[in-house]
Amino acid sequence: MTVLALVLSGCGADLGGPCSATEPCSEGVCDLTNPGGGECVDADGDEDGDGIPNKRDFCQHEMGGEYDEDLDGLGDICDACPIAPPPAQADSDGDEVDSPCDPDPSTKGDRIVVFDGFNSGALPMGWKSTMAWTFQGGEAVVTPGSPTAVETLSAPLPLVSSHIAVLARWRVDRVDTAATENAVRITAIDQRPAGTTTIACGSSRVAGTDRLVVDTGISSAQDTVDGLFDPASLYRGALKIDGAQAQCALIADRDAGAAQAMTSGENMTQAGLAAKGATIRFGYLLAVQRP
Numbered sequence: 001m002t003v004l005a006l007v008l009s010g011c012g013a014d015l016g017g018p019c020s021a022t023e024p025c026s027e028g029v030c031d032l033t034n035p036g037g038g039e040c041v042d043a044d045g046d047e048d049g050d051g052i053p054n055k056r057d058f059c060q061h062e063m064g065g066e067y068d069e070d071l072d073g074l075g076d077i078c079d080a081c082p083i084a085p086p087p088a089q090a091d092s093d094g095d096e097v098d099s100p101c102d103p104d105p106s107t108k109g110d111r112i113v114v115f116d117g118f119n120s121g122a123l124p125m126g127w128k129s130t131m132a133w134t135f136q137g138g139e140a141v142v143t144p145g146s147p148t149a150v151e152t153l154s155a156p157l158p159l160v161s162s163h164i165a166v167l168a169r170w171r172v173d174r175v176d177t178a179a180t181e182n183a184v185r186i187t188a189i190d191q192r193p194a195g196t197t198t199i200a201c202g203s204s205r206v207a208g209t210d211r212l213v214v215d216t217g218i219s220s221a222q223d224t225v226d227g228l229f230d231p232a233s234l235y236r237g238a239l240k241i242d243g244a245q246a247q248c249a250l251i252a253d254r255d256a257g258a259a260q261a262m263t264s265g266e267n268m269t270q271a272g273l274a275a276k277g278a279t280i281r282f283g284y285l286l287a288v289q290r291p
């Protein structure tokens with residue numbers, strides 16, 4: 001016991017002392033976003049006075065910060081890439097969006113405009129969805145109401161731009177064998193009084209064949225990828241639109257694929273998710289825009 005006590009007291013700093021993601025505090029919690037470098041602060045205090053005590057506040061210098069999707073100690077709203085820990089290589093274009101969130105790491109100006117890890121247990125403020133969605137266990141769960149229903153969820157985009165990346169991660173809970181198509185889609189939508197354009201990127205299973213499909217409304221492309229509806233696999237997908245070109249990439253546990261198609265170059269107003277003929281659990285939705 002004495003040895004253990006000595007070891008414990010010998011590692012980590014006291015309140016006011018330095019700390020980092022790999023060097024925790026011996027007293028209090030580490031404020032990783034302190035401008036002068038990580039600093040040990042009182043666990044029950046409230047550095048930024050936002051009502052969230054330091055021990056549950058992962059953004060100690062701005063309002064909010066109670067959720068940390070990737071568990072790297074940086075809250076979702078103050079993390080340069082809320083879906084992955086800080087990369088070994090510094091942000092090369094200096095726009096404060098880190099890889100793998102930065103769709104164009106050599107061009108400055110990207111901004112994370114939408115992120116939700118579905119940890120609040122409710123539809124995020126300002127978003128819209130059909131009735132088939134529930135929010136539980138840090139996931140947005142969609143259970144389509146019928147084999148033909150396309151269930152959607154969408155978030156508004158703040159910038160008028162045709163440079164956008166939409167990323168999501170999901171698992172497949174159940175495939176409805178009565179549906180003629182099973183589908184998971186990442187979407188970008190241009191909704192105007194004159195009509196709606198949807199650009200979609202995702203998984204499709206028709207007659208037992210799995211494909212990655214990108215569909216822009218004026219053009220579509222596909223790539224055959226194995227095992228896109230495997231309940232044991234984790235899926236990550238990215239839809240990237242650059243001017244008049246849309247690229248779709250999917251990564252599964254045992255395969256990956258990509259395809260691209262032409263778009264009419266519109267500015268997208270919403271980013272979203274959709275599912276058809278399958279119960280899907282989404283882990284997050286991320287959108288990055290560049291003016």
Ligand SMILES: [Ca+2]
Nearest residue numbers: 048050052057
């Ligand atoms: Ca606080």
Ligand SMILES: [Ca+2]
Nearest residue numbers: 059062064065
């Ligand atoms: Ca805070």
Ligand SMILES: [Ca+2]
Nearest residue numbers: 070072074079
């Ligand atoms: Ca984080």
Ligand SMILES: [Ca+2]
Nearest residue numbers: 091095097102
């Ligand atoms: Ca960057």
